[in-house]
Amino acid sequence: MTNKMTALLAERGWLLADGATGTNLFNMGLEAGEAPELWNERHPDRIARLYQSALDAGSDLFLTNSFGGNYSRLKLHDAHKRVRELNRMAAEIGREVADRMHRPVIVAGSMGPTGEIMEPVGTLSHSAAVEMFHEQAEGLKEGGADILWVETLSAKEEYLAAAEGIALAGMPWAGTMSFDTAGRTMMGLTSSDMVDMVQSIDHAPLAFGANCGVGASDLLRTLMGFADENPRLPMIAKANAGIPKFHDGHIHYDGTPELMASYALLARDIGATIIGGCCGTMPEHLSAMREALETTPRGPRPTLEQIVEKLGGFSSDSDGTNASPATKRRERRGRRRGAASE
Amino acid sequence: MSDEQEDDIILAELDDDELVLQMHDDLYDGLKEEIEEGVNILLERGWTPYKILTEALVAGMKVVGDDFRDGILFVPEVLLAANAMKAGMFILKPLLVETGAPKMGKMVIGTVKGDIHDIGKNLVAMMMEGAGFEIRDLGINNPVEDYIAALEEEKADILGMSALLTTTMPYMKVVIDTMKEKGIRDDYIILVGGAPLNEEFGRAIGADAYCRDAAVAVETAKSFMSRKHNRAAEA
Numbered sequence: 001m002t003n004k005m006t007a008l009l010a011e012r013g014w015l016l017a018d019g020a021t022g023t024n025l026f027n028m029g030l031e032a033g034e035a036p037e038l039w040n041e042r043h044p045d046r047i048a049r050l051y052q053s054a055l056d057a058g059s060d061l062f063l064t065n066s067f068g069g070n071y072s073r074l075k076l077h078d079a080h081k082r083v084r085e086l087n088r089m090a091a092e093i094g095r096e097v098a099d100r101m102h103r104p105v106i107v108a109g110s111m112g113p114t115g116e117i118m119e120p121v122g123t124l125s126h127s128a129a130v131e132m133f134h135e136q137a138e139g140l141k142e143g144g145a146d147i148l149w150v151e152t153l154s155a156k157e158e159y160l161a162a163a164e165g166i167a168l169a170g171m172p173w174a175g176t177m178s179f180d181t182a183g184r185t186m187m188g189l190t191s192s193d194m195v196d197m198v199q200s201i202d203h204a205p206l207a208f209g210a211n212c213g214v215g216a217s218d219l220l221r222t223l224m225g226f227a228d229e230n231p232r233l234p235m236i237a238k239a240n241a242g243i244p245k246f247h248d249g250h251i252h253y254d255g256t257p258e259l260m261a262s263y264a265l266l267a268r269d270i271g272a273t274i275i276g277g278c279c280g281t282m283p284e285h286l287s288a289m290r291e292a293l294e295t296t297p298r299g300p301r302p303t304l305e306q307i308v309e310k311l312g313g314f315s316s317d318s319d320g321t322n323a324s325p326a327t328k329r330r331e332r333r334g335r336r337r338g339a340a341s342e
Numbered sequence: 343m344s345d346e347q348e349d350d351i352i353l354a355e356l357d358d359d360e361l362v363l364q365m366h367d368d369l370y371d372g373l374k375e376e377i378e379e380g381v382n383i384l385l386e387r388g389w390t391p392y393k394i395l396t397e398a399l400v401a402g403m404k405v406v407g408d409d410f411r412d413g414i415l416f417v418p419e420v421l422l423a424a425n426a427m428k429a430g431m432f433i434l435k436p437l438l439v440e441t442g443a444p445k446m447g448k449m450v451i452g453t454v455k456g457d458i459h460d461i462g463k464n465l466v467a468m469m470m471e472g473a474g475f476e477i478r479d480l481g482i483n484n485p486v487e488d489y490i491a492a493l494e495e496e497k498a499d500i501l502g503m504s505a506l507l508t509t510t511m512p513y514m515k516v517v518i519d520t521m522k523e524k525g526i527r528d529d530y531i532i533l534v535g536g537a538p539l540n541e542e543f544g545r546a547i548g549a550d551a552y553c554r555d556a557a558v559a560v561e562t563a564k565s566f567m568s569r570k571h572n573r574a575a576e577a
Binding site: 025032115121180184186247250 | 412422458459506507515516539547
C-alpha cells in the first residue's frame with residue numbers, strides 16, 4: 001500500500017517520530033487523574049503547542065492526543081458518548097498544525113489499549129473490542145489523520161481486534177506493543193510472537209514495533225528479537241527516556257538527551273527505521289536524536305554488551321523468547337489435560 | 343492424543359500428601375473444578391479449613407507467584423490460577439469465619455483516580471487473598487476520600503494503590519499527603535505498584551514500599567505485618 005508515511009520513509013530511509021504526550025501535558029498543567037483527551041476541546045491551543053513542539057524539534061511524525069480515547073477508557077470520565085468527536089478534534093488540531101509546516105509531516109492518530117482483558121481469560125469480547133477500535137478510528141479519520149497508530153498493547157487478541165476495527169474504517173495503520181515483563185508483554189507475548197502475529201494479519205500494519213515498557217535498553221533488546229526474525233515490515237522503536245522520578249510534585253524521567261541520542265542510533269543500527277521516544281521524551285531529547293541520526297552514518301548491529309555499556313543494564317536476565325534458557329516452565333508432576341503437553 | 347489417556351487422576355484415591363501436591367499442580371494449571379473437588383475431599387477427611395487454606399491453596403499459589411515473579415508465568419496463566427484459588431476460597435471462607443482461623447491482616451486496595459487499569463491490581467488482590475489476607479477491593483478510579491473512608495470502615499492494616507499511567511501515578515502522592523494532613527498516615531502500611539513505578543518513586547511519594555508484582559506485594563505485606571505484630575507485642 002502506498003501511503004504518505006511509506007512514501008516519506010522510502011525517500012528518507014528513516015523517520016523521527018515524536019516523544020511523550022502525558023509527561024508534556026503535565027508540564028502544561030494537566031492534573032493527575034484528568035483525561036488528556038478532554039483537553040482537545042478545553043485547551044486546543046495547548047494540544048497544538050504540544051504537536052508543534054515535537055515538529056520544531058525535528059519530528060517527521062507525531063501522535064495525536066487520543067491515546068485513551070476509546071469507549072472503555074473515556075467511560076471513566078463519563079465521556080464515552082463523545083468518543084468520535086474527541087478523537088476527531090485530536091486529529092483536526094494535528095491536521096492544522098501539520099498543514100502549516102513547510103515539509104511533509106505525518107499525523108498519526110494514537111489509539112491505546114482498552115484497559116480491559118479480552119475473552120477467554122477476561123470479559124471483553126472480540127466483537128466489542130473491534131467496535132471500540134472502529135469507533136475511535138472513524139473519529140481520527142474524520143479529523144484528518146494520515147495514519148492510525150496503535151500503541152502500548154500487551155495482548156495479541158487486542159492487537160488483532162484493533163487491526164479489524166481499523167480495517168472497517170479503511171485506514172492504514174502502524175501498531176506497537178509494550179514489552180515490560182521479563183522481556184515479554186504483560187500478557188506473555190515475546191518479540192518473535194509479535195513478528196509472527198503482524199505477518200499473519202489481513203489488514204496488515206505498515207510498520208510494527210515496541211514502545212514504552214521499562215527503559216531504552218530493554219526496548220532495544222526487544223528490537224533485536226524482532227530483527228532476528230527478519231520481518232518484512234519496517235520496525236518502530238519508541239522508548240521511554242529513562243525511568244520516572246518524582247521531583248517537587250512533578251514526574252521527571254531521568255534519561256538525558258545524550259542518552260536518547262545514543263538510543264536512537266543504536267535503534268537504527270539494529271534496523272528500526274521509525275524512531276522516537278515515549279514517556280519522558282521532551283523536545284530537547286528529540287532535537288538530540290535528530291541531530292545524531294542526521295550526522296552519524298548507520299553502523300553495525302550492536303551487541304547486548306554494547307547496549308548495556310551505552311544505556312545501562314536490562315530489567316531482566318532474559319528477553320523471554322524461546323531462544324533464552326531462563327524461561328522454562330517448572331517440571332510438573334501432573335498428567336492433566338493439556339497441561340502435560342508443553 | 344496420549345495426554346487424553348493420562349487424564350484420569352481420581353483425586354479421591356490419592357492419599358493426603360499426594361492430593362495436596364496434585365492440588366498445587368491443578369492450581370498452577372488453573373483447574374477450577376479440580377480445586378473445588380480437592381477442597382471438599384480434604385474437608386471430608388477432617389482437615390481444618392485453615393490447614394487446607396495454608397497447605398493446599400496458599401502453598402500452591404506461592405509456586406504460581408514465584409514463577410510469575412521469575413518471568414515463567416504471565417498474566418493469563420496467573421489469572422486462571424487465581425480464579426481456581428478463588429473457587430476453593432469460596433468454599434472455605436464461611437468455614438474459616440466459623441472456626442475462628444487466624445487472620446493475616448486486612449487490605450484496602452484500588453486503582454487511583456483517573457486510571458481504569460485494574461489487571462495488576464486484581465492480581466495483587468487475588469494473590470493477597472490466596473495468601474490469607476482479607477481484601478476490600480475498591481475497583482478503579484478512586485478519589486482520596488474513598489480510600490480513607492474504606493480504610494476507616496474496615497479498620498484495615500494495609501492500603502494498596504495501583505496506577506498504570508504516567509498521568510495518574512502522581513495521584514498516589516495526593517492520597518498519602520491527605521492522610522498525613524489528617525494525621526492517619528502512620529496508622530497504615532502503604533504499598534504501591536504499577537508498570538511505570540519504581541522503588542525510588544515509591545519512597546519519594548512517601549509509601550512504605552513499591553511492589554514490582556503481585557508476588558512481591560504478598561511477601562512485602564507479610565513482612566510488614568510481622569513487624570507490626572512484633573511492635574504491638576513489645577508495646
